[in-house]
Every structure is written in structure tokens, then in C-alpha cells.
Amino acid sequence: MSAGKPATEADAGADDLSVLRRLLLRPEQRRIAELGERLENPRLRARDVSRVLPEALRLSARDRADLGDALTPTVETIIHASVRRDSRRFADALFPVIGPAIRKAITEALRQMLQNLSEVLEHSLSRRGLAWRFEAWRSGRPFAEVVLLHSLEFRVEQVFLIHRESGVLLQHLSAGNVACEDAGLVSAMLTAIQDFVRDSFAMADDQTLDSIQMGDLTVWVEQGPEAVIAGAIRGNAPPELRGVFREALESIHQQQAEALRDFSGDPAAFETDAVQHTLQQCLQARYHERPRRISPLLVMLLLGLLAAGGYWAYTGLREQRAFESYLQALNQAPGIIVTRAGAAAGGYRVQGLRDPLAADPLSLLDGEGPLDPQRLDLHFAPYQALAPSFVLTRARRLLRPPETVNLALADGVLRLSGQAPARWTGEARRLALALPGVEAVDSSGLRDPGRDELRALRAALSEQVIRFHVDTTRGEADAPTLQRLARDLQRLQGLAREQGQAARVVLVGHSDATGTPARNLRLSRLRAEWLREQLLGQGVDPALLTLRAAGSSEPVSTGTGPAAQAKNRSVTLEIHLTSQQDADR
Amino acid sequence: MIRKKICMLGAFAVGKTSLVERFVKSLFNARYQTSLGVKVDKKSLAIDGRLLELILWDLAGEDEFVSLRLPYLRGAAGLLLVVDGTRPETLDTALALRDKAISEIGEVPSILLINKADLAEGWRIDPPDIDRLVARGWTILETSAKTGRGVEEAFLALGKEMLQ
Known part of the structure; x- marks a missing residue:
């Protein structure tokens, strides 16, 4: 094998491989090329992203809390830019919501104010209310606050849900119109105090500071494995409130077990309605509802x-x-x-x-x-009544009738009856007619006894003959006779006066026919004088008596026998009665 | 929004509190630190479009009399170690504190702040020491309590590390 051959073989092999690859993978290659195009081409990529973006946002918002945080700066920038560019558009957009928002805020403020006002009114005029007003004045606090503090039995003013280990605040709620300091700092400081106490007094980790009290404010701390609930309570919290705190804490541990365990500083998980609702249960308050007992003293006073x-x-x-x-x-x-x-x-x-x-x-x-x-x-005011009884009474007072007189009034006629001197009767008849209520006076029923007696006495005295012996000037009458005569004369004088008459008694001296007239006249005068002396001696008024010597010219008896002559040797009495006025004259 | 607890550690009088006080929201008085041994502040950051709320536990400085209260470290997601650049021994304290913290709460992101950078000419910490730490993967920032230099960056750096 040459050095180049293998290369040629290798090249040939590569070609074969690529041919084979082309034969086998052509559809996939085409697909990869397409995908590459979609990734490289910004236009295509944007189209793809736009297809999934809404769904992606939805999912992210549901499962991840940091989308909001991530979007916040961008949205803020957009809003800023939009307001700068055209604030009117922004105002138009806000217009439909800003009105209701303001209305809601005002309603809420008014509601709070009314609530305070009704509290204040309820307590304004009572005795207690006046004492509180004094306290408010003394302490310089608003009256409403003093009222609230006094009528409050207890009120949970704030609730903190705190991460136990770090002291980081998870959630915080407060009762309306309670001023709150920074809850995050307070929750940290509460945790620090817990740590401080536990550390300072060498307490075990599971032992906790349950309660912090200062004045009428108590902070109750309820510890759970992961979280702590702390409640700031004004007034005297009832022990059963502990149970409420504990139940809330247990419930939150149950609901948010995972979030609590994995907590790394994000409190968003505890901003759910469920947690809020659970914590809301802890914000309890109770006000004094004093039974309106009426004091026995008041009842007694009323009775x-x-x-x-x-x-x-x-x-x-x-x-x-x-x-x-x-x-x-x-x-x-x-x-x-x-x-x-x-x-x-x-x-x-x-x-x-x-x-x-x-x-x-x-x-x-x-x-x-x-x-x-x-x-x-x-x-x-005085007046005269004409009732018969009054008329009679007045008649009696005016007429002063003798006891023997009866007065009666009938139909204006005053009837006088009984016995009364004529002189009184005449006066009475005159006076009575002047009395109101008396129209006539009938005195026919009235007899005058004095007049009868006077008449009888006059007659008797006129018959009286005081005899004398022959040729003497001394009477035969003995002393008793003379006394009786004197008494009769005095009586006569009195009766006559009662009758309004004046009596005059003439002592007429007589003599018999023997002797000379002159001697007889003298004899008769001496005889009358003798009798007057005798009568004066008996106390008879001298003014009553006058003398007249008749001699033998007025014989008492016209007979001629010795008996008649003896009668003529006497003094007789002539009684003269004249009316008083004539007598005075 | 993410909430994280971080702890600030350092030797006594390295100026931790004054370093951050201009950059955080404080609710509690500095007296809390002397009585409780900790003071809690808040620092909000935006990192990569995400809101990060740091709950900063400013722990009392450690020295031979006061030792770190370990329970305060629990749940911390990051550590700020503060060193006084003019006192080399505070670097050792900071490193020892970090070791203590790690053994208590496990490995968490940490940032080392060398404070009082405005006194740079008075620095007594050997640069090789710092280089060695950097080589070991430490994030080290120079800060100044006086000018506030480096503080915001330190929070950002720690925040970024914690969010990774």
C-alpha cells in the first residue's frame, strides 16, 4: 500500500459515504437545511417566536414569578417613553379607571371617617365620654383615638408571617387605619429579639419567646417548623386567640410546605389569596359591649x-x-x-x-x-245680704227689742209681737223701715204693759183720799199708807216716763163746809202741804208734786152727813200726764 | 422582589455602622446594637431588573470582650466583612469571623470591605495579604465611611453573587 493510495481509497470511501449519506439521509438533510434557514433568518425566526410568544408568556406568568420582575423595567421604560411622547394618549387611556379609583378611595376614606364619627358620637355625651374627653385633652391625643383605646377589648393590629430561620418577612397584614413601621425591618428585629433571648438565657432551640408585652401592646409569637406568626395586639387578648394563630400557622405550613422548605428570599409564593385569607383570620378585634345594667341605686332613686x-x-x-x-x-x-x-x-x-x-x-x-x-x-268684700235671717239679725241689733218682744219677717213685713213699751214700739217702727229687707212693720201683736199699769195706777191714785180730823192739818194716814202712796207715785212717774209722758201730780187740799171759806182755804192748803212734806220725806221727786188749795169748793163727797163731811176733810190727787215734749217745753 | 438576609461582621470599631448608615433605611436606633448586639436596616437594590431587598443585620463588632452572637447569623444569605485598613489585626478578626460564620451557617457569598480608604496613606495592611485573598477568590472592595465610596458597589456585588 502506497502512501497515496490509502488516501485515494479514503477519498473514494468518503465519496461513497457521502453518496450513501445523500441516498439515505436526503430528507433529513433537507429538513436540517430548512431548520438552519429558520434559525439563521431573523425574519423567519421572529415569525416562529411570535407564534409561541403568547403561550410562552402565559406559561411563564403561571409557573414563574420572575417574568414580572424581568418585564418590569421594560414596561416602566415604555410607559415613561409613552408619557413623554404623548401624555394625552396616556391620560385618555387612564381616564376610564381613574374616576372609579378616586371614587373608591374617597368612599373608603368617608366610611372610615363615619365609623370613627359614630364611635365618637356614641361616647360623646356619656359620663364616661366626658372622662375620656378630659383624658384626650390631658394627653393631647385625638378624642377618637382615646375612645377607640378604651372601648377596645383587644385588637390584632398587625400580623407578620416570618421565615423562621432568616427572619425575612413573608407576608404582612394590618388592620385598617393602623400606622405600620417597615414590616420587613420589624420582622427581622423580632427575630433578632427571639435569638437574643434564646442566646442570652441559654435556651434550647425549640424553646421560644411566646409573648412580648409593653403597656397595652402585646406581641404574640407562634413558632412553626419553617415559619413564625407574630401578632401585635392592642388590649387584652383572650387565650383562645392563641389557637387562632396556631391554626393559621398550621394551615400555612400545609398549604405552602414546598415554598417554605425551599425559600430563598422570594416572598411571592405567600402573596396568594389563600395565605392572605388565612392570615386575615388572625386580625381579630373585640370591643366592649357592656350590658346596659341599670344600677340598683338608680332604680331606687327612680322608685x-x-x-x-x-x-x-x-x-x-x-x-x-x-x-x-x-x-x-x-x-x-x-x-x-x-x-x-x-x-x-x-x-x-x-x-x-x-x-x-x-x-x-x-x-x-x-x-x-x-x-x-x-x-x-x-x-x-263686705256686703249686706237680704236673707231673712240676716235682716232679722240686723233688726235685732238695730232695734234692741226688750226680751218680751218677738221679731219675725215674712215677705218683707217685720212682725213685732209680745210686750214692749209704746215708746220703744214707736221708735222701732220708725227705725225698722230703714232696714234693707224690711218693707213694712206690723206691731199689732205688741202689747204695752206699762201703759195699762199707768192707766190703772192713775185711776187708783185719782181715787186716793187722805183724810184729816176736824180742823186739823195732820192726816189720819199711818206711815205704811204713806209709804205705799209714795211708792205708787214714784212708780207712776217711772211708768209715765216709759210711755214718753211726763207725770204731774197735784195734791188738792179739801175742807168740809164748816168754817169760813178763808179758814177752809188755809186749812186745805196746809193739809196739802202736810202731805207733800210726808211724801217728800218718803223720797218722792219734788218736781212731781204741785199743790192746790181747794177749800170746800171742790167737795169730794156731796153728801151732807158726817161721813161725807169726813171725806171732805182730805187731800186728793189729780194726776196729769202730758207728752214728754210738752213737758219739756 | 427578593428578600435576603445579610450579616455585616467585623472587629470592634471598624466603622461598620457609619459605613452603611447613609445607604440604608433605618428604623431602629443605634442603641439597639449595644443592647441587643444587632441592629437591623434595609437596603433595596435593583439588579438586572430585579428588585432585591437586603435585610442587613449589623452585628456588634467583636473584640476580646464581646463575642459574636452566632444565632444572629442563621438564615443569612450573604456576609459583609469589614476591616479597618489602618489596623491590620482587624483583617485577621474578619477572617476568623467568617470562618466562624461559615461553620455555623454553611458557605455563603461574602465580600470583604477595607474601610477608611480615605486614609490610604495610613494603610498598614500588606498588599500581598490582599493579593493572596483575591487569588483565593475573595471579592475585596475599598470603601470610605467619609465619602461613601465603594459602599453601593459592595451591596451590588454581594447582591449579584447571592442571586447567581
Whole structure:
């Protein structure tokens, strides 16, 4: 074999091989050439990629989180460029969404504000509310915040889902309107504190710091194998909340077992709805719902007020009734007329007319009744009532009748009956007609005993003959006779005066017919004088007596026998009655 | 969005906290570090169009009195080791800390920051030491707490490594 032959043979072999290859693989070669063309030619390649790009994006978005990260800078650049070039186009594109977005934001803000406002209103005016207002003023915090803090039993304000080993924050939720510091830093620091405590107090790895408390804020930490849930709780969290945290943690470990195990810094896996929902369960809050218990003191006070009110109403009613019956009594009482009556400040006021003769209005009040006389204000103007009883009373007062006189009134006629001196009767008849209510006076039933007696006494005295012996000037009458005579004369004088008359008694001296007239005249005068002396001695009024000497010219007896002559030796009495006025004159 | 925990380690007074404070979001006071031994800050980055949120655990510096609290390292996806360029011994501390950390949490991306680069003329770390570390695959950056130079790059570098 030469050095060249093998080469020639080799060449021939190569040719054969290529022929063979061509024969065997022509379709594949053509296919490879086509594929090469598609890979090399940018136009064809672009067409190919455009066919698969949508599907590729879809798949990438579903399975890989980094597509978004990868696209973000490009999209940002595009948006920037687009806004710079034609901001109006961008504004037009945003227009349909920006309105609803703003509306939603405003609605949310208003809702929060209303919620705060209603809380504030609910607590504004209560006693507690005022105390809180004072606290807000003192501490310089907004009132709404103070209200919230006081009415809050507990509220989980923030929940952190933390990667246990690195302390990197996986997820964070917070209750509305709670201000949050950077959750990533807080979660790292919480982990550092855990580590610090465990390290400082030489605790085993599985032992954990469960709770950190400061003031009314508590941080509860619940440890799982891969992740930790930490909750910041304001107020007094109930123990059962621990269970909620634990369940949430277990649930997340179950849902995201793989993501937790392979965690290398990408928290996107924990931004799913399921994790969010689970963590949301931990954001609990409870507010005080104090049962509206009414304090016994208040109940007693109310009952007391009610009883007092009832008693007041009862006594008021009783008093009102008593007042009405009192008014009735006043109206029925003669001589009292009520013109106006009613309740007045501090009691009752009654106005009207009252005859001074009528009963005292206060005496008509039932002293034992519920109406206090002190609460009555009585005003009565005086008047004269024409009731018969008042007319009679007034008549009695005015006429002052003797006890023997009866007064009666019927149909305006005042009837006088009984016994009364004529002088009183005359006066009474005159006066009575001046009385209101008296139209006529009937005194026919009235007898005057004094007049009868006077008449009888006058008659008796006129018959009286005081005898004398012959030619003497000293009477035969003994002392008792003279005394009786003097008494009768005094009685006469009194009776006459009662009758409005003046009595005058003339002592007429007589003599018998024997002797000279002159002597007889003298004798008769001495006899009359004697009798006057005797009577004056007995106390008879000198003014009553006058003397007249008749001599024998006025014989008492016209007979001529000694008995008649004896009668003529006497003194007789002439009684003269004149009316008082004539006498005065 | 990716969230990662990283830990910043270094000897006492290498200026870790002041190095990053201008670049991170802080919520907690520096006192936390002295009381708890750690302070947590946040740093957000965009790397290759992806949002990366770094939760930076700034651990208290270690010295002969204070030792590292190992539990704080758990779950860390990266380490920032800080060295004071004017104190060569802090490089040894940083390396020892890294070894401790690796043995606790396993291998994670680490970046070494040589701080106080503005005092470069006062550097006392031997360049050969640094070269040796670079040769072993270390990423080393010079930073300045005063000017902030290199800090943003350090976060980016660590972020990139962690996302690979």
C-alpha cells in the first residue's frame, strides 16, 4: 500500500459515504437545511417566536414569578417613553379607571371617617365620654383615638408571617387605619429579639419567646417548623386567640410546605389569596359591649321619685277635692258669695262678697281635712245680704227689742209681737223701715204693759183720799199708807216716763163746809202741804208734786152727813200726764 | 422582589455602622446594637431588573470582650466583612469571623470591605495579604465611611453573587 493510495481509497470511501449519506439521509438533510434557514433568518425566526410568544408568556406568568420582575423595567421604560411622547394618549387611556379609583378611595376614606364619627358620637355625651374627653385633652391625643383605646377589648393590629430561620418577612397584614413601621425591618428585629433571648438565657432551640408585652401592646409569637406568626395586639387578648394563630400557622405550613422548605428570599409564593385569607383570620378585634345594667341605686332613686310623684299627685288630688267641697260649703253658706276661685301660687285663692253677719269663712273649713288653711288666700268684700235671717239679725241689733218682744219677717213685713213699751214700739217702727229687707212693720201683736199699769195706777191714785180730823192739818194716814202712796207715785212717774209722758201730780187740799171759806182755804192748803212734806220725806221727786188749795169748793163727797163731811176733810190727787215734749217745753 | 438576609461582621470599631448608615433605611436606633448586639436596616437594590431587598443585620463588632452572637447569623444569605485598613489585626478578626460564620451557617457569598480608604496613606495592611485573598477568590472592595465610596458597589456585588 502506497502512501497515496490509502488516501485515494479514503477519498473514494468518503465519496461513497457521502453518496450513501445523500441516498439515505436526503430528507433529513433537507429538513436540517430548512431548520438552519429558520434559525439563521431573523425574519423567519421572529415569525416562529411570535407564534409561541403568547403561550410562552402565559406559561411563564403561571409557573414563574420572575417574568414580572424581568418585564418590569421594560414596561416602566415604555410607559415613561409613552408619557413623554404623548401624555394625552396616556391620560385618555387612564381616564376610564381613574374616576372609579378616586371614587373608591374617597368612599373608603368617608366610611372610615363615619365609623370613627359614630364611635365618637356614641361616647360623646356619656359620663364616661366626658372622662375620656378630659383624658384626650390631658394627653393631647385625638378624642377618637382615646375612645377607640378604651372601648377596645383587644385588637390584632398587625400580623407578620416570618421565615423562621432568616427572619425575612413573608407576608404582612394590618388592620385598617393602623400606622405600620417597615414590616420587613420589624420582622427581622423580632427575630433578632427571639435569638437574643434564646442566646442570652441559654435556651434550647425549640424553646421560644411566646409573648412580648409593653403597656397595652402585646406581641404574640407562634413558632412553626419553617415559619413564625407574630401578632401585635392592642388590649387584652383572650387565650383562645392563641389557637387562632396556631391554626393559621398550621394551615400555612400545609398549604405552602414546598415554598417554605425551599425559600430563598422570594416572598411571592405567600402573596396568594389563600395565605392572605388565612392570615386575615388572625386580625381579630373585640370591643366592649357592656350590658346596659341599670344600677340598683338608680332604680331606687327612680322608685323613690315615682313614689314621691304619686304621693304628690295623690295629695294634690285630695286637696283639690277638699277645695272643691270647701267652695261648695262657702257658696251654700248664707251671706257668702264666691265670685272667683282657683289654684294660685302656693295654694288656692278665693274672692267674693261676704256679709259681716255671715259665718267666718275659715270656720267652714274642715279642720281635719287635707286642705291646709295656711294655703288659702281669702279675699271677701263686705256686703249686706237680704236673707231673712240676716235682716232679722240686723233688726235685732238695730232695734234692741226688750226680751218680751218677738221679731219675725215674712215677705218683707217685720212682725213685732209680745210686750214692749209704746215708746220703744214707736221708735222701732220708725227705725225698722230703714232696714234693707224690711218693707213694712206690723206691731199689732205688741202689747204695752206699762201703759195699762199707768192707766190703772192713775185711776187708783185719782181715787186716793187722805183724810184729816176736824180742823186739823195732820192726816189720819199711818206711815205704811204713806209709804205705799209714795211708792205708787214714784212708780207712776217711772211708768209715765216709759210711755214718753211726763207725770204731774197735784195734791188738792179739801175742807168740809164748816168754817169760813178763808179758814177752809188755809186749812186745805196746809193739809196739802202736810202731805207733800210726808211724801217728800218718803223720797218722792219734788218736781212731781204741785199743790192746790181747794177749800170746800171742790167737795169730794156731796153728801151732807158726817161721813161725807169726813171725806171732805182730805187731800186728793189729780194726776196729769202730758207728752214728754210738752213737758219739756 | 427578593428578600435576603445579610450579616455585616467585623472587629470592634471598624466603622461598620457609619459605613452603611447613609445607604440604608433605618428604623431602629443605634442603641439597639449595644443592647441587643444587632441592629437591623434595609437596603433595596435593583439588579438586572430585579428588585432585591437586603435585610442587613449589623452585628456588634467583636473584640476580646464581646463575642459574636452566632444565632444572629442563621438564615443569612450573604456576609459583609469589614476591616479597618489602618489596623491590620482587624483583617485577621474578619477572617476568623467568617470562618466562624461559615461553620455555623454553611458557605455563603461574602465580600470583604477595607474601610477608611480615605486614609490610604495610613494603610498598614500588606498588599500581598490582599493579593493572596483575591487569588483565593475573595471579592475585596475599598470603601470610605467619609465619602461613601465603594459602599453601593459592595451591596451590588454581594447582591449579584447571592442571586447567581
